[in-house]
Amino acid sequence: MAVIIIKQTVAGEKVTESNSLWMSGNEAIAMAAYEAGVKVASGYPGTPSTEIMENLSKYEGVYTEWAPNEKVGLEVAIGASFAGVRAFATMKHVGVNVAADPLFTASYTGVRGGLVVITADDPEMHSSQNEQDNRNYAYAAKLPMLEPSDPAEAKELLKDAFDLSEKFDTPVLFRITTRVAHVKGVLSKGDMRQSAATCGIEKAPAKIVMLPGNARNRRKVVEERMAQLREVAESDAFNKVEPGDTKRGFITGGVAYLYVKEAFPEAAVLKLGMSWPLPEKKIKEFAASVDELYVVEELDPFLEHHIKAMGVDCHGKDLIPSQGELNTSIVRTAIDPDSAPELFAPAELPMRPPNMCAGCPHRGVFFNLSRMKDIFVSGDIGCYTLGFLPPLSAMDSCVCMGASVPIAHGMAKALGEEGKGKLVSVIGDSTFIHTGINGLINSVYNDSKTVLIILDNRITAMTGQQNNPASGCNIKGEAANSINLEELCRAVGVKHVEVVNPHDIDECRTALKKALELDEMAVVIARAPCVLLPEIKNAPHNPYSTNTDNCAGCMACVKLGCPAISWTNITPEEAVAKGYKEKQKGFAVINEVQCNGCGQCAALCKFEAINRKGE
């Protein structure tokens, strides 16, 4: 490798003298989509998929967008494919659940321009509510699935996915996991490819109007296609035997392949770059060539079950864990228990969980909810799910995107009188637009008497500040049409809609109490921008500071759980020495570097111990 000089290019990629690039899996996939000739791409942000669309939006000649949810995103991509261009949809694993409806039928319609759907799975649930294994979707939807092991392979494999899609008239599922998406590695620029399709309107009702009569015919085509793809799987195009010691042979794919290569570098390996359909002949031949066969895969025994169904005996989940991520050590120890290393014991330390930022507008809402003891808070997916954590502890359920509103409604219908004035749902602006709207329509239609709080911070914050239909900007940051959330709520029939400033604790409490007392569906929109937005983050701050002489040790500010506020315990002697009452247990201090001047704590302080600097 030559000496590498890094320069920044327009597309954000790092170009080097030796043509080597240092990129994450997601950056590599974005570049590959560009090189594959993708013309239209749509997705919804979700860790670990988000940076694919973010990076792709920086390439010239590719239309990219954030869709309100994954179903819409995939449908946009299907439309572009029908128009004869290469189309791309990106989502995290749970997003595929939302997009499953079009996905299963797109399997029947097939494509014109190549269509690839990214599923970014999150084993270990680093940033997810479950760890479903989306290889099962390939089987269930009768679609081919390709699966790379690292960024360099992802870049080449994605381009092949588009070619495969057009050649076999099928959408292709492309599965990555967190340790491919957010791993950086060395790779190089590649060739540019083009769609074999021609852009234009082409009517093909028998193929793409999925009424029962047409669908029954397409159902047969799907089976023929899968038979042809099984032949592709048998070739060396995606699935290769790496010869080696045949005492132990490994069948593996995805990131698990890398752990096998490190744990058993001498062993024979059948690496599956195509997770579905599987090459039965190749698997049987490989199994026959080794003394003992091990199937190493993360999460479900997907390969193992299908391999056993071929009548091939193998080790798999009898040894390898089916929960959480794997690593080299886990794989080696599972197969050779004696190789377990002796490790230093972990130190006992305070936990450091994530927290809402200093000055986060959500905190004002959750502080008020935490003071209302009899209510049940039905939560949703976003930064604000952290309202669950102490000291606020103001979220009582969280299931999936958009579930907050219907869950509160369902509980209200079950509880009847007992639930009156107690059921609150909390959802962010982006999640509300994703699938919360449907729940609100149901609540209005079926006469819910619950309160919905929309935490409107103008942005999809958790995944790294992506614009959404309420932000007023598109994926490139250009001005875009913006949804007015209060008008939308009124339009679906909500009569009581109130907008409050969540930093104003009193205003917020008054609005929530009023809404809970109403005998109808009520919406409170808590509106203030995310503090991580560049225009807020980079604006001059006007922080608060503590006058500790005035602090009475009431801890009202500490109960906000703001990371800029910390408490110091003191002894009675220290209290007296500082001029406090002897019984005062300590005092609070604001870190002025972290404080961004939201003022929530100052409003709670009754002792004038918290003031703006210079006031």
Added chain:
Amino acid sequence: MATTGNILFSGVGGQGILLASEVTVYALLAAGYDAKKSEVHGMAQRGGSVTAQLRYGEKVYSPLIEPGKADILISFEMMEAARYLPYLHKESKVIVNTQQIKPPAVAMGKIPYPADVLDAITSLGIQVVTVDAFDIARDAGEVKAANVVMVGAMSAFLPMEASVYEEIINTRIPERFREVNLKAFAAGRKITA
């Protein structure tokens, strides 16, 4: 090029760990190594414990460091150094920024910040280098360069000459921050070199 190495970066979300790990990677790539680095994005970044795992060598497969195999632990916060004891071995080098950031239970006064937290590492006979990166960076002209001070302190344990890092800083970091980062790097390297 038989050398392979595992570097574990640890700290608290927002401390500049990713930039520090990138400068290190570019130096390793310039020296001709293969490398892989694993990061976690999303919910963990909101002020929680964060790590970046960097592996280099002739050919790197796995992006994850095995427990017991971290050759260098570079921690940007004091307590966070002790969180990863199971990743260390007897010969590991540990470079720790002495900055303390209170986790929620400490900030709320429920428990104290653990006293003498680095004893947990030194008592195992592992070499620990403490760096007042915040003060050193301030003296260099910019407190935000504390992460580059840490990279400097770590660089003495890696095979590359200082000039390799200087080249990276000169080409990668925007011109107006170069001088302060070069100073920060040199001050950090002086501690251990």
